[in-house]
Amino acid sequence: MDATTHCPRCDAPRSSLVRDGFYHRADDSKSIQRIRCKDCGKKFSNATFTPTYRQKRRRINETVRFCLASNMCPRDIAELVGVNIKTIAARLIWLAERAREKNKRKLQAYIQACGPIKTVQFDDLITFEHTNCKPLTVPLAVIDGVRIPLGFRVAAIPAFGRLAAISRKRYGRRADHSVQARNGLFEALQAVLPPDVHFKIDGHKHYPMLIKRYFPEATYTVHASDRGCVVGQGELKKTKFDYLFSINHALANIRAKVNRLNRRTWCTTKRPDRLADHIDIYIDVLIDRLEHDRKYKHRRAVKP
Ligand SMILES: [Zn+2]
Structure with missing residues (x-):
């Protein structure tokens, strides 16, 4: 959870966030850490807060x-x-x-x-x-x-x-x-x-x-x-x-x-x-x- 400091939905602090497995990102063949918020149940990942969030072709940048x-x-x-x-x-x-x-x-x-x-x-x-x-x-x-x-x-x-x-x-x-x-x-x-x-x-x-x-x-x-x-x-x-x-x-x-x-x-x-x-x-x-x-x-x- 390197760049993650809060929940994107309810703004809960880092103490309310837990790791929740990985997913494989096909676009650049990376394993991405999923994160779950204990307060609101929202799931997101380490990629949510990166500048390339939601890009489909990161390698071309x-x-x-x-x-x-x-x-x-x-x-x-x-x-x-x-x-x-x-x-x-x-x-x-x-x-x-x-x-x-x-x-x-x-x-x-x-x-x-x-x-x-x-x-x-x-x-x-x-x-x-x-x-x-x-x-x-x-x-x-x-x-x-x-x-x-x-x-x-x-x-x-x-x-x-x-x-x-x-x-x-x-x-x-x-x-x-x-x-x-x-x-x-x-x-x-x-x-x-x-x-x-x-x-x-x-x-x-x-x-x-x-x-x-x-x-x-x-x-x-x-x-x-x-x-x-x-x-x-x-x-x-x-x-x-x-x-x-x-x-x-x-x-x-x-x-x-x-x-x-x-x-x-x-x-x-x-x-x-x-x-x-x-x-x-x-x-x-x-x-x-x-x-x-x-x-x-x-x-x-x-x-x-
Ligand atoms: Zn939350």
């Missing part, structure tokens, strides 16, 4: 998590692990919930280990839901130099450029939630960043206003955006030295690893909240990868 952050689309993942595509859709939501908690903890652990964050890079990634005529913006903040994401939001914006008129004709006027989203993100950043943090931003006119409002003691430098090189497709720059490399690299990496953000893809986002879920899972896997790289760096450096 790690693979799905990894594949979602490795540029695979839900249909291919479903084929790979042998489940229905709807199971992958459900697992995306489940994994995202856990990823958000994990990401928060990992960030706190990073601050504990490396001290307060000194410099942050900030920029927006543009994508769309359903059609190019319905763009979305993803404001993202990363730690300078280590490209660990601090937070992001997903917000609808009106179409711009040559698509603006077409978009209005087809879908009507589209609301602009970007200001609200950036405000929300900066409010959340106040909890993790020291007040005298330094921001590196591009020429976007909204950013200095945000910094002054949420971090009055903070400083910032503006670096003009340069032409992209082909490999980064806009995010990675052709110049010799890119002052905003951390954020540009992070955005290029998200585009490459989150399938629905690829350029010229037919795997498009249908719901902005699912895009947010997907990015949360990506960040979770990314921090694991960065951690792994850091751990094994010295081993690769040693030559025989």
Whole structure:
């Protein structure tokens, strides 16, 4: 009775609970302890209080998590692990919930280990839901130099450029939630960043206003955006030295690893909240990868 502290029906304490045999869980071939409550007679098990409670395919979770952050689309993942595509859709939501908690903890652990964050890079990634005529913006903040994401939001914006008129004709006027989203993100950043943090931003006119409002003691430098090189497709720059490399690299990496953000893809986002879920899972896997790289760096450096 490891994780069990109370009865799920009558809230009886652990002293009222007794062991009541085992059952074989076919899904992952495990023996699970059954538990009975002496007060109300309700039977449950050690699996009742685990995060995977009521899942039918527990073994796929790690693979799905990894594949979602490795540029695979839900249909291919479903084929790979042998489940229905709807199971992958459900697992995306489940994994995202856990990823958000994990990401928060990992960030706190990073601050504990490396001290307060000194410099942050900030920029927006543009994508769309359903059609190019319905763009979305993803404001993202990363730690300078280590490209660990601090937070992001997903917000609808009106179409711009040559698509603006077409978009209005087809879908009507589209609301602009970007200001609200950036405000929300900066409010959340106040909890993790020291007040005298330094921001590196591009020429976007909204950013200095945000910094002054949420971090009055903070400083910032503006670096003009340069032409992209082909490999980064806009995010990675052709110049010799890119002052905003951390954020540009992070955005290029998200585009490459989150399938629905690829350029010229037919795997498009249908719901902005699912895009947010997907990015949360990506960040979770990314921090694991960065951690792994850091751990094994010295081993690769040693030559025989
Ligand atoms: Zn009970």
